[in-house]
């Protein structure tokens with residue numbers, strides 16, 4: 001089995017991170033991986049915002065917590081976020097951003113960095129308190145977020161949900 005295939009098969013969502021920072025060079029490569037994702041009609045109406053500032057991550061999590069009426073929310077306390085945003089009018093925005101995120105997850109895995117898709121921001125990204133924080137991160141007002149990558153080195157003590165085989169594959173020859 002080749003390395004790419006191994007990376008794909010061994011990636012799992014990681015929900016507990018150590019406090020070790022992810023080096024800037026790695027974050028830059030993850031953004032590069034996102035930029036190289038396929039894009040419907042090659043429109044690439046996306047922007048990728050990489051956040052490694054602890055206070056900024058906490059501020060975003062807190063805004064999401066308040067907007068979604070939760071008691072506790074910390075996005076699993078990652079050390080970095082990669083946030084694809086996309087023009088709300090873009091016809092392929094959700095698909096493009098999902099492709100970009102999967103590139104990020106796989107590239108992260110190849111560097112030993114754990115990742116998980118965070119969905120909550122999509123539901124509240126137009127709430128004023130959340131939008132204000134997004135504005136502070138220079139995410140354009142005409143952009144929405146469908147999902148983001150929480151990133152960090154996996155806590156070796158934390159259990160990882162094993163792969164669940166489901167769905168059907170059928171070969172017609």
Ligand SMILES: Cc1cc2nc3c(=O)[nH]c(=O)nc-3n(C[C@H](O)[C@H](O)[C@H](O)COP(=O)(O)O)c2cc1C
Nearest residue numbers: 011012013014015116117118119120147161162163
């Ligand atoms: C569209 C989408 C939304 C997701 N949202 C979340 C989320 O908000 N929080 C979370 O912990 N995992 C989230 N996940 C991760 C899935 O729970 C995970 O991929 C699934 O359980 C399979 O596990 P694996 O990634 O380890 O293979 C999301 C995945 C996708 C594709």
